Amino acid sequence: MSATVRVPAKVNVQLAVGGARPDGFHDLANVFLAVGLYDEVTVSEADSFTLTCTGPGSVPVPEVPLDRTNLAARAAIELGRRYDIAPDVRIHIAKDIPVAGGMAGGSADAAGALLACDALWGTNASREELLDICAELGSDVPFSLVGGAALGTGRGEKLEPLDVGGEFWWVFAAADGGLSTPAVYREFDRLSPEAPDPVAAPALLEALRTGDVEALAATVTNDLQPAALSLFPSLKDTLDAGTSAGALAALVSGSGPTTAFLVADESSARKVAAALTGIAGCRSARVASSPARGATIL
Numbered sequence: 001m002s003a004t005v006r007v008p009a010k011v012n013v014q015l016a017v018g019g020a021r022p023d024g025f026h027d028l029a030n031v032f033l034a035v036g037l038y039d040e041v042t043v044s045e046a047d048s049f050t051l052t053c054t055g056p057g058s059v060p061v062p063e064v065p066l067d068r069t070n071l072a073a074r075a076a077i078e079l080g081r082r083y084d085i086a087p088d089v090r091i092h093i094a095k096d097i098p099v100a101g102g103m104a105g106g107s108a109d110a111a112g113a114l115l116a117c118d119a120l121w122g123t124n125a126s127r128e129e130l131l132d133i134c135a136e137l138g139s140d141v142p143f144s145l146v147g148g149a150a151l152g153t154g155r156g157e158k159l160e161p162l163d164v165g166g167e168f169w170w171v172f173a174a175a176d177g178g179l180s181t182p183a184v185y186r187e188f189d190r191l192s193p194e195a196p197d198p199v200a201a202p203a204l205l206e207a208l209r210t211g212d213v214e215a216l217a218a219t220v221t222n223d224l225q226p227a228a229l230s231l232f233p234s235l236k237d238t239l240d241a242g243t244s245a246g247a248l249a250a251l252v253s254g255s256g257p258t259t260a261f262l263v264a265d266e267s268s269a270r271k272v273a274a275a276l277t278g279i280a281g282c283r284s285a286r287v288a289s290s291p292a293r294g295a296t297i298l
């Protein structure tokens, strides 16, 4: 017996970051949008715990831990702990979301493993309990479960669904290398010691609600972008190349170093992706539309 769950990546169309809290996290106004790049997590019955992870073309993904520290394993262990079930499962992750790219790939795998184990074990945890486990695993994990679009407050785990009135097209440029999320937040603290309380921008929420791509392009912001650029200066060249190729907006995705380009439509996306493919510092350029459904059992 096995269960497979498909989970989308995310882009933050607004990431407003406040000062560091006593617990080390930052309060956010985090406008999440799920995008159509997916990992698939399969959980199967087994005699003992194993985990494998392959990328496109079934190539092993070297940066992803294959032990119990993998976020997907931690999700299975936590659900098992709550229901007194030994997590003797084989987890396989078919990865298409860039690793350490600021697109919540690990979070997607955690949400996927959680839903897959819930189905495999028949635990039938409530949505509320699943969201509670997600929040324990990481700030981005609850959104990976729900998908669509949502405003995340607190450290990003308290979600309020948002209406999206149309389809938005994106190009994502994966960088050579990764960025550590805590390191980017630390750099943010260094650059912005007096950060104001984070607030979601009404004009941006309205642009999402009406599906107005020009208005969304005029209002996207990422407070972590200066920190990501400070740690990874060559990202500026990628952002400029996407803008020159016709993107309506260019920004660092979350904590980076993946860069995100909002474009007018699918054909414009293909043009921008072609222009970015092969330039220095861009490992691959991928086209995706949004919003995408959250974690879904296949």
Ligand SMILES: C[C@](O)(CO)[C@H](O)COP(=O)(O)OP(=O)(O)OC[C@H]1O[C@@H](n2ccc(N)nc2=O)[C@H](O)[C@@H]1O
Pocket (backbone or CB within 6 Å): 012, 015, 024, 025, 026, 027, 028, 030, 102, 104, 107, 137, 138, 139, 140, 141, 154, 155, 156, 181, 182, 185, 254, 255
């Ligand atoms: C950059 C974003 O991806 C935007 O959605 C998230 O804020 C990061 O979410 P995540 O990777 O799920 O992060 P977590 O696993 O919860 O936290 C990793 C580390 O990031 C920093 N962190 C994360 C979220 C937050 N609101 N404030 C923080 O300062 C903390 O140093 C924390 O130890």
Ligand SMILES: Nc1ncnc2c1ncn2[C@@H]1O[C@H](COP(=O)(O)OP(=O)(O)OP(=O)(O)O)[C@@H](O)[C@H]1O
Pocket (backbone or CB within 6 Å): 063, 064, 065, 069, 070, 071, 072, 093, 098, 099, 100, 101, 102, 103, 104, 105, 106, 107, 109, 110, 140, 178, 181, 254, 255, 256
């Ligand atoms: N299932 C997983 N997939 C990828 N990385 C994982 C996973 N589990 C643990 N990790 C570890 O987490 C680190 C961050 O990887 P991930 O792909 O989640 O980053 P990210 O997309 O930048 O996250 P976010 O956008 O949520 O900040 C990796 O370098 C890896 O060591």
